[in-house]
Each structure stands twice: as C-alpha cells, then as structure tokens.
Amino acid sequence: MKPLPLPVRLAAGLAVTAVEQARRLPAQLAGLPVTVVSEALQLSMRVQQRVTELAIKGDDALSVLRPTEPEPEWATFDEDVEPGEAPDDESDPWADEEQALASESPSALPDYDGLTLPQLRAKLRSLSVEDLEQLLDHERTHAARPEFTGMLTRRIANLRSES
Numbered sequence: 001m002k003p004l005p006l007p008v009r010l011a012a013g014l015a016v017t018a019v020e021q022a023r024r025l026p027a028q029l030a031g032l033p034v035t036v037v038s039e040a041l042q043l044s045m046r047v048q049q050r051v052t053e054l055a056i057k058g059d060d061a062l063s064v065l066r067p068t069e070p071e072p073e074w075a076t077f078d079e080d081v082e083p084g085e086a087p088d089d090e091s092d093p094w095a096d097e098e099q100a101l102a103s104e105s106p107s108a109l110p111d112y113d114g115l116t117l118p119q120l121r122a123k124l125r126s127l128s129v130e131d132l133e134q135l136l137d138h139e140r141t142h143a144a145r146p147e148f149t150g151m152l153t154r155r156i157a158n159l160r161s162e163s
Helices: 006-029 032-063 093-103 117-126 129-141 146-162
Strands: none
Touching: 117 146, 129 146
16 A cells, blocks of 8 residues: 555544544643733743843944043942942941930930840839939930830839839
C-alpha cells in the first residue's frame, strides 16, 4: 500500500491534535485566565528589557557626541568630606535633636525621659501635685506611655485626696 501524500497526513495529524485539545479544554479553562495573564506579563517584561537595552546602547553611542557635565562646585559627596569634619553650611542633625530634646525636658525632673518606671516610682513621693501635673502633661505630649500616665494620674489623685 502506497503512503498517503504528506499534506493529507499533516491535515489528519492536525485534526487529531485539535480533537485532543478540544477534549482537554474543560480542564484547562480553569487555569486559562492565569496562563493568559502570566504570558502577558512575561511579554511586557521582555519588551521593557529590550527597550532598556536599546536605551543603554543609545546612551553609550550618544555619549561620544555630548561632553559630560562637570561636577558643580557646591556639590559635596560623602567621599569628599574628611572623617570627623562636618560639611559646610550644615550643623550636626543628631546634636540638634539632642539639644531640642534636652530643652523640652520637664523642669520638675530634668532626666525624666531617661527614667524607667521603677526609677520614676522611687521619685514620686518627693514631688508636688504641680510637678506631677507637669510630668503628666509632658508624658501625654511626648511618649504617651500608658503605664507612666497611669502611675502619674494615680499619684496625683492620691495626693489630692490626702489634702
């Protein structure tokens, strides 16, 4: 028996493949949206990479024609500053912050912000109601720690009830 011509065999193979794919289609429909989105994202990434590659090649080619811009005199970089030397026209931000925090400390207890709860508890008996109120206001506007505000509020209430 003589084999059938190649185009007929190809057409039959395509028909069988189409029938097989049609039978698998219901199972593939659930994952189809994910597959389509995934392939679209991959294509988008490939296009972005290609555009970036072309832009880099273009920059390299055009850099020969355009001179590089000199570094401005006013620009300073970390590697330009000697160790231990502060840049011109700027103060140390950490020192500014420490100074601001120190100026905001309550006068009743200047070291208040550095105290732990037990340390504060030990100092409460020596403070007046006015001092305690100042500390409570400071705590509410700064750290607002519930255990500190609660202890200060209770101490103020106890002193007022004793008077």
